[in-house]
Amino acid sequence: MFEITYEVVVFVLGITAVLAAFGVILCASPIYCALYLIGNMICLALLFLLFNAEFIAAVQIIVYAGAVMILFLFIIALLGGKKEISEPSVQRSSAFTFVILLFCELLLAAAVKPTHPITGDMAPDVVNAIGSAKAVGIELFSRHLVPFELASILLLIATIGIICLAKFSYLPARRRLK
Amino acid sequence: MFFYAWFILILPLLGFIGLSLLGDKIPKKQAGYAGCLTVGLSFLVTLTVLGQLLGLAPEKRLGHVETLYQWVSSGSFKLDLAILIDPLSVFMFLIVTGVGFLIHVYSLEYMKDDPEYSRFFAYLNLFIFSMLLLVAAADFFFLIVGWAFVGLASYLLIGFWKEKTSAVLAARKAFVMNVIGDVGMVIAALMIFQNFNSLSYMDVFSAAPDQFRTNDDTMLMITLLLLVGAFAKSAQIPLHTWLPDAMEGPTPVSALIHAATMVTAGVYLVARCHVLYELAPYTMYFIAGIGAITAIFAGTMGMVQYDIKRVIAYSTMSQLGYMFLAVGIGVFSFGMFHLMTHAFFKALLFLSAGSVIHGMNGEQDIRKMGGLRFAMPLTHITFLVGAVCLAGVPLTSGFFSKEAIIMSSWHAEMGNFVFWGMAVLAAGMTGFYIFRVYFYTFIGKSRSPETHPHESPFIMAAPLLILAFLSLVMGFSAHWVDQFLGPVFGATAHHYEDATLETIAVLAGLGGILTAGVVYMTSQDKLEFAKQALAPVYDLLFNKYYIDEIYDFLIVKPVRAIGAFFEQKVEKEGVDFVVDEVGLQVREISRGISFWQSGNVRTYALSMLVGMVTILFFVVFL
Amino acid sequence: MGHQFVLIISATIFCIGTAGFLIRKNPLIMLMSVELMLNSVNFLLVGYSSFLKTLDGQIFALIIMTVAAAEVVVGLAIILTIFRTRHELNVDHINVLKG
Numbered sequence: 007m008f009e010i011t012y013e014v015v016v017f018v019l020g021i022t023a024v025l026a027a028f029g030v031i032l033c034a035s036p037i038y039c040a041l042y043l044i045g046n047m048i049c050l051a052l053l054f055l056l057f058n059a060e061f062i063a064a065v066q067i068i069v070y071a072g073a074v075m076i077l078f079l080f081i082i083a084l085l086g087g088k089k090e091i092s093e094p095s096v097q098r099s100s101a102f103t104f105v106i107l108l109f110c111e112l113l114l115a116a117a118v119k120p121t122h123p124i125t126g127d128m129a130p131d132v133v134n135a136i137g138s139a140k141a142v143g144i145e146l147f148s149r150h151l152v153p154f155e156l157a158s159i160l161l162l163i164a165t166i167g168i169i170c171l172a173k174f175s176y177l178p179a180r181r182r183l184k
Numbered sequence: 185m186f187f188y189a190w191f192i193l194i195l196p197l198l199g200f201i202g203l204s205l206l207g208d209k210i211p212k213k214q215a216g217y218a219g220c221l222t223v224g225l226s227f228l229v230t231l232t233v234l235g236q237l238l239g240l241a242p243e244k245r246l247g248h249v250e251t252l253y254q255w256v257s258s259g260s261f262k263l264d265l266a267i268l269i270d271p272l273s274v275f276m277f278l279i280v281t282g283v284g285f286l287i288h289v290y291s292l293e294y295m296k297d298d299p300e301y302s303r304f305f306a307y308l309n310l311f312i313f314s315m316l317l318l319v320a321a322a323d324f325f326f327l328i329v330g331w332a333f334v335g336l337a338s339y340l341l342i343g344f345w346k347e348k349t350s351a352v353l354a355a356r357k358a359f360v361m362n363v364i365g366d367v368g369m370v371i372a373a374l375m376i377f378q379n380f381n382s383l384s385y386m387d388v389f390s391a392a393p394d395q396f397r398t399n400d401d402t403m404l405m406i407t408l409l410l411l412v413g414a415f416a417k418s419a420q421i422p423l424h425t426w427l428p429d430a431m432e433g434p435t436p437v438s439a440l441i442h443a444a445t446m447v448t449a450g451v452y453l454v455a456r457c458h459v460l461y462e463l464a465p466y467t468m469y470f471i472a473g474i475g476a477i478t479a480i481f482a483g484t485m486g487m488v489q490y491d492i493k494r495v496i497a498y499s500t501m502s503q504l505g506y507m508f509l510a511v512g513i514g515v516f517s518f519g520m521f522h523l524m525t526h527a528f529f530k531a532l533l534f535l536s537a538g539s540v541i542h543g544m545n546g547e548q549d550i551r552k553m554g555g556l557r558f559a560m561p562l563t564h565i566t567f568l569v570g571a572v573c574l575a576g577v578p579l580t581s582g583f584f585s586k587e588a589i590i591m592s593s594w595h596a597e598m599g600n601f602v603f604w605g606m607a608v609l610a611a612g613m614t615g616f617y618i619f620r621v622y623f624y625t626f627i628g629k630s631r632s633p634e635t636h637p638h639e640s641p642f643i644m645a646a647p648l649l650i651l652a653f654l655s656l657v658m659g660f661s662a663h664w665v666d667q668f669l670g671p672v673f674g675a676t677a678h679h680y681e682d683a684t685l686e687t688i689a690v691l692a693g694l695g696g697i698l699t700a701g702v703v704y705m706t707s708q709d710k711l712e713f714a715k716q717a718l719a720p721v722y723d724l725l726f727n728k729y730y731i732d733e734i735y736d737f738l739i740v741k742p743v744r745a746i747g748a749f750f751e752q753k754v755e756k757e758g759v760d761f762v763v764d765e766v767g768l769q770v771r772e773i774s775r776g777i778s779f780w781q782s783g784n785v786r787t788y789a790l791s792m793l794v795g796m797v798t799i800l801f802f803v804v805f806l
Numbered sequence: 807m808g809h810q811f812v813l814i815i816s817a818t819i820f821c822i823g824t825a826g827f828l829i830r831k832n833p834l835i836m837l838m839s840v841e842l843m844l845n846s847v848n849f850l851l852v853g854y855s856s857f858l859k860t861l862d863g864q865i866f867a868l869i870i871m872t873v874a875a876a877e878v879v880v881g882l883a884i885i886l887t888i889f890r891t892r893h894e895l896n897v898d899h900i901n902v903l904k905g
Contacts, residue, residue, distance in 0.1 A: 024819060030826060036832060101828035105824050113814065
């Protein structure tokens with residue numbers, strides 16, 4: 007009798023995520039691609055939930071599936087989602103060859119089991135006891151404060167960069183005269 | 185205390201920079217005045233320094249080092265931008281700026297028609313500045329800097345008429361000879377630094393007597409290497425060949441080189457480093473010997489030349505030989521005294537000769553002159569004054585300074601009769617060659633009637649008169665100079681009295697003059713006969729002992745051959761070939777792989793992926 | 807469902823993202839492929855954070871999200887600028903840097 011267990015849920019969500027990823031790269035129209043990407047992200051967010059990372063799951067939904075993808079959709083709406091005609095080419099076949107090679111290598115690497123796993127003391131029940139968001143917050147603001155601040159500086163720089171890109175208009179780039 | 189002494193150096197430097205930058209923009213006249221003004225002011229500052237120095241007790245006059253700022257401080261090596269004020273340097277300042285100023289004034293008129301008037305004065309100022317830097321330096325480093333600057337300035341001035349091939353060649357020759365000397369100096373300075381860990385005069389001279397025995401090998405080496413520089417600058421055998429050729433420059437330049445600056449640097453160097461030389465008596469003997477030989481050698485060459493400036497040039501060499509003889513036998517202050525009197529009468533002779541050349545419209549061959557005493561009475565008198573001083577006729581300045589040296593060459597501790605004999609012989613020759621020129625130029629009838637010599641204007645005559653006056657009377661300052669310089673050299677030189685020797689020396693000089701007169705009076709036929717009889721000797725002398733030809737054969741030809749070989753084989757077929765091939769191959773390869781840079785983002789991404797796969801391959805399998 | 811499964815899913819999504827980046831010509835979709843790759847790594851990190859009982863992986867994932875957000879925003883702005891000047895979106899036609 008088929009029983010819905012933790013493992014089955016994880017397995018199904020994983021497979022769905024992979025299929026959604028295929029959808030992203032195989033759809034001709036950008037708007038479908040974006041929708042598939044949202045599906046992929048939601049699957050991953052659910053997987054995060056199953057791995058006891060509620061906070062990250064929430065961030066994934068809000069920031070990625072929410073903000074970032076909305077931005078994507080806006081841009082697609084602005085630029086017009088033209089369909090793309092794909093024809094076989096040397097570039098394409100060699101890309102596939104090397105991607106498959108890469109995949110094989112990654113699988114081989116995955117076959118090696120970790121010899122000395124470094125385990126911490128944040129067992130799921132401990133995290134649940136204090137709450138995922140709180141636990142992440144304590145970690146973030148104590149041991150990982152410097153990367154956190156650096157990330158904030160990065161966001162600031164990105165903001166400035168976008169303002170510059172949006173505010174000033176650029177002349178069309180001309181080909182160098184031969 | 186003497187900080188304002190820096191202005192002695194700064195003023196000519198300002199003149200040089202100003203004239204170089206603005207020379208074309210201001211009128212010719214003002215450029216010349218500016219050039220004279222800087223040196224004149226420099227002379228006034230020197231007089232002030234002299235006055236203040238004389239106000240001090242003799243033993244307190246030494247070792248005033250005026251530091252502008254510390255230039256280098258690297259570990260134990262410290263180098264200050266400093267000048268040294270003591271009687272010796274002030275004495276040299278006086279000669280350089282004083283005689284230099286008179287020559288500047290003279291040039292105002294002499295170079296009047298030259299289109300590049302301001303360039304000339306800029307160079308003159310540079311020359312004065314470099315010589316002052318050389319003299320003022322408080323360490324061996326700036327001595328070498330000044331030394332090299334003097335070489336540069338002389339190069340620029342000798343080759344001033346750059347459209348004249350011979351002038352350019354002469355300038356090049358002077359420069360090369362001077363650089364040979366510079367190399368010796370630099371090696372000597374490095375050895376000094378190695379042994380004393382300092383380049384400052386004060387440190388070196390105070391440490392040397394404790395650190396080295398007399399005639400220590402190192403000390404001999406250092407002094408001999410310094411001497412290479414001194415000989416090159418002061419045109420002593422065997423590095424003398426540039427001096428006669430330097431006559432290609434304008435006459436004021438010759439005067440400046442021969443009287444006030446440049447050639448005296450060698451004598452100054454030996455006097456300045458007397459502490460080191462006293463530790464190396466062998467080198468002193470060597471100096472004295474070379475000095476005496478040069479005195480005779482140059483005298484013999486001077487006796488047969490026909491170019492008025494060349495004769496005077498050889499006389500300079502000869503007199504420098506005397507100075508080296510003096511410092512070589514340890515009577516430094518006599519050497520410096522002769523340097524001073526020589527500066528006066530040699531400047532006088534050169535400027536008078538310049539006046540003659542000016543009056544004769546550029547003619548320098550004494551065979552074409554004659555009878556100028558009527559056309560140029562003033563120049564005649566000043567030239568005569570210079571000639572009697574040079575010949576050492578009693579009571580002129582040349583007499584006092586030369587007699588002191590000749591006496592010392594016998595009586596001084598290091599003197600002997602060989603030096604004395606050579607000195608007397610050279611004195612006789614001096615009288616002969618200078619009066620030969622005098623008779624040829626001023627006495628008798630004009631040999632080229634078509635020229636119309638004219639007396640020079642006042643602005644040229646004034647420096648001549650001042651110099652003539654100084655040449656005549658400065659001989660009486662012998663005692664004062666000795667007292668003034670005494671503290672520098674540790675003791676005043678003893679003046680030896682020996683009536684017999686003195687008479688012989690004076691008679692030698694007068695004999696030379698008399699011989700010149702006799703030769704001049706005898707008829708041309710008999711002279712030709714004598715010339716025939718002495719033909720080999722005459723040719724040898726007239727061709728300057730073939731030294732130029734020997735150098736040409738021994739050094740210039742092989743170097744040229746090696747150069748040609750390198751140009752043909754090594755340069756064209758070796759280096760050039762390799763360089764060209766490298767360039768060509770790189771271009772070919774680049775052409776082959778430039779399609780790689782397609783500008784296509786996806787191709788680049790693919791390349792990245794390939795790299796990633798390769799790296800992972802090694803990570804996984806190895 | 808243990809470590810192996812997480813590794814394989816992550817590697818698969820990563821390779822799909824790589825392939826997407828290489829074969830698509832629309833820069834928007836290329837950017838989405840990059841997001842896929844980043845997400846696959848995030849998944850791996852969070853998964854292992856759970857297995858190894860430490861929160862470091864989650865922190866790392868959070869930082870990666872920040873970087874990804876910044877990167878996407880700048881990337882989209884650049885795409886917009888390119889479109890404004892060239893009026894087309896095909897990376898194969900953007901080869902001004904050709905050697």
